[in-house]
Structure formats: C-alpha cells, structure tokens
Amino acid sequence: MIIAGSKQQELLLETSKLDLAIARTETALAEIEKSERIEALRRSLLAASQDLLDSHAKRENIQLEIKKISTDLEMVEARIVHDDVRANNVTNEREQKAISQEIASLQSRKSNLEDAELELLEALDVATEAVEESTAVRVRLNLELETELAKQHGEALTMNASLSEIKAKRGEAFKALEPELQAIYDRKASRGTAVAQTLGRDCSACRLSINAVQFEAIMAEPADHLPTCPNCDALIIR
Template sequence: MKVDPAVQARLLDLAETDAELGRIEHRRRNLPELEALSELETTLRERRDAVIKAETALSDLDADAARQEKDIDSVRAREERDRKLLDSGLPGKQQTDLEHELETLHRRQSALEDDLLELMERREAVEADVKHSQAQLTVTEDEISKANERRDTALEELDTKHARRTEDREQLLGELPAELVTLYEKVRAQRGTGAAMLRAKRCGACRLELDRSALAELRDAAADQVCRCEECGAILVRTKESGL
C-alpha cells in the first residue's frame, strides 16, 4: 500500500487519540470514587443490619416487659382478692392457708418487679444502642450522598473528555484514506495498537528493537510505502528519529 508519508504520520495522532480513549475507559472502570462508594455501600448494609438487630432486641425486650407487667398485675389482683377474703373473716385453717398464700404472692411480686427492673435497665442500654446505630446509619447515608456526587462529577468529566476525543478521532478518520484506516483498525483490533513510530530502531508499539534485516527492508522501502513491524504487526511510521 502506498500512502504519502505526511498522511502516514497522521496515524500517530490517531493512535494517540485511541490510546487516550483507552485510558479514559480504564479510568472510568477504576475510578477511586467507585471503589470508595462500594466500600461505603458495604458499610451501609452493615449499619442497616445493626439498626435492625438493635431495634429487634428492643422490641423483644418491650414484649418481655409487657408480659412481666401482665404477670405482676395478675399477682396484684390475686393478692387483692385474697386480702379481701382475709378481711372478711375465715376459719382458722383457711385463714392460715390464705396468709401463707399472701406471703407467697408477695415474694412472687417482688421477684417479678426485680426482673422487670432488670429488663428496663437492659432496655435503656439497648435503646441507646438503637440511637447510636441510627446515628451511624445517618452518617453513612450522608457520606454515600456526597460520594455519589463526587462519582457523578468524575464521570461527567470523563464523558466530556471522551466526547472531545471521539470527535477528534472522527475528524482524523475523515482525513485518512479508507484503505489505510481499514488496515489500521484491523491491526488495532488484533494487537491493541494500530500504528506506532519507529524510533531509534525500536517499534513504538511492542517496544522491541528490530533486527538488521528488518531495518534494511525498512531503509530500502519507498518513503510512501506502508510498512509493518515484523514482531507485532503494527503499522510503522518512519521519521527522522527512526535511526535508519
């Protein structure tokens, strides 16, 4: 293929544009903002779980306390009934049995009230855990909101750069012969880099130094001949820096 050397040199601009587009895509996939957001989302899930766990524990304690209060009310009602019976006057043995039952009920009520007090103390601690967990969750939600803004800003900047470089690429493609573009795109699809400068006897794509026979062929080739690297297949653009 024969192409004016100046036109071939434009392939270097195209290759650099494609390399820049590749760097933009790589940065898009590896944004620090994305990694930070992922870590925050993990923290968010953990803190939501912590809130649910604390709220569940608080709900269980409330249920236990309600049952305990119901038992206390039941004991009090039984005690009140027994005292009324006792005050009504009963035969000796029944009165003795009733007094014994009242003592038992009193001990039962005292034990239940102690248990209830312990439950309420535990509830106070768990309620503090709920408030702490909810506060931490709120902090993380705020951090995620800010992280989303940073991510969106970074992506917007990358989109702007990508659009600008894509426009540059389309312009370059319009300035190059279709046959040369077809070859370039084919090589780029296969090798990753479609064209590179030959500098100091070394291919700019694979970074390998060409041997003497390859250099001799390049030296003898016409200036407008489109040449390829024998190692990686990239189109080699020859300049005064090629060392031929």
C-alpha cells in the same frame, strides 16, 4: 509499498494516538464505575441495616416481656387487696392462717416480679442504646455512600465528556485519511497497534528492536513511503 504524504502520515499518527487515549479513558471509566470503595460501603450498609433490624427486634421483645410482667404484677396486687379484705372478714383461725400464708406467698411473688421488671428495664436501656447506635452507624454509612456516589457520578461525567471529545477528534482525523489508508489502518488496528514510531531502533508498538540492517533500510526509504515494523507489521512513521 504504501505511499502517504507527510500530512497523511501525521493523520495516521494522530488517529493512532487518539485510539490509545480512547482505550485508556475507557479503562479509567470502567474503574470509576466499579468502585471498590462504593462496593465496600454498600456491603457495610447492608450489614448495618441488619444490625438495626436485630436491635429493634431485641428491644421489642424486652418491651413485650415488660408488658407481660406488668400485667402479672397487677393481677398479684389485686389478689393481695382481695385477700386483705377477706382476712378482715374471716374469724375462723384456720382460714385466717391460710389467708395470711397466701398473702405471704403473693408478696414474695410480687417481689420476684418487681426484681424481674427492674432487670428488664435495665436491659431495655441497653437495647435502646444499641438501636440508637445502629441508627447512627446506618446514617453515617448512608451519607458516606451518597458522597461517594456523587463523586463517582461527577468523575464519570467528566470522563465521559473527555471521551466524547477524544472520539470526535479521532473521527475527524480518520475521516481526513485517504480511503486506502483508512482500510489499512482498520486492518492493522484490528490485529494490534496500527501505527508506530521508532525509539532508537525500537518499535514503539511492539517494543522490539529492529535489526540494524532492516533499520537502515527503513530509514533510507523515500519520505512518502510508509515502511512497516518487521516484527509487528505496524506502520512506521519516521
């Protein structure tokens, strides 16, 4: 039979309660650290960054095309000016006709290029809007993520502080136990819950009911005796 005075029994119960609080706090801390919300925000931010890269690339392509068309247009216009000068200096009717045909074809090419340029300028407006929108989404997500991270950091700090406090209390309680009881506690805690109380005839550690005869016997033990649960072997503090 394990013998323990009422103060030692209280310390056993306190150690056990604090161990439970430590386990709960550690679980809560782990949940704070692997925040689903933060993970989701990180994924969205990654997607938004990719969108922004894509829309930048699209806009740059359109700008390049516009540049190419401008160069083509300049060439066609220079050619028209050149042909106009030639037309004024040619008297031969056949050459005159050839030049005006070329000018007509150049005019049509110019008009096509101007249409294409106009379409590209409209596409450039759309692409610029897309860049602005992607930028705004990215900024918003970044801000949300920062806010969540700051919140997480604050919660983790508070939780860690309370964990340290509970651990310190647990250390004190355990230190005040007699060495023999410390060894018993450690052995039982390594297998499950070390200390239980009775809830009616139920053991608070294993939640199983202790049969009436055994329960009577446990209750009839002297106050400084520490009975154990016949089901889970936890120390029963009455």
